[in-house]
Amino acid sequence: MHVDKREKRVMQITVIVLGVAIGALVLSMTASHKSLPSPAGRIRPEDVRSTAPFDNPGVRQVGDNEYEVIMIAQAWEWVPNRVEIPAGSHVTFKITSVDVIHGFRVPDTDLNAMVIPGQITEVDVDFDEARDFTLLCHEYCGIGHHRMGADIVIVEN
DSSP states (O other), rough: OOOOOHHHHHHHHHHHHHHHHHHHHHHHHHHHHHHOOOOOOEOOGGGGGTTTTTTOOOOEETTTTTTEEEEEEEEEEESEEEEEEEOOOOOEEEEEEESSSSSEETTSOEEEEOOBTTTEEEEEEEEOEEEEEEEEOOOOSTTTTOOEEEEEEEEOO
């Protein structure tokens, strides 16, 4: 099979560009110590509401300026649907779903995770200043998906 010189050159350049892009991606992931999140645990969806800590969702102080927020995703709502956290806090969200896959997304933050039934998802964030955020579900979860939101209120100390 004959390949024109120009086509061969374009293929070579394409392979080089792809190699550089993949190398840059690997280097950026290893240099910044980033990795894909792994489940923080497993839980049977039918046991969520009777298993600690999901049997009592909400905000808990776990240290100086450190908080844990336990949340449950379910058909078109977050439980709780409003949380208040002091500004200057480090927060760990522990989330699971009782029904279908949901998405946990807080615009203007790094919070973005999948919430899968049977899996406990943990995400960390620092809230430095007082302001209001809206928690959104970014995975289509059924007919009421567009109404699935919650308020995250960061209050002054």
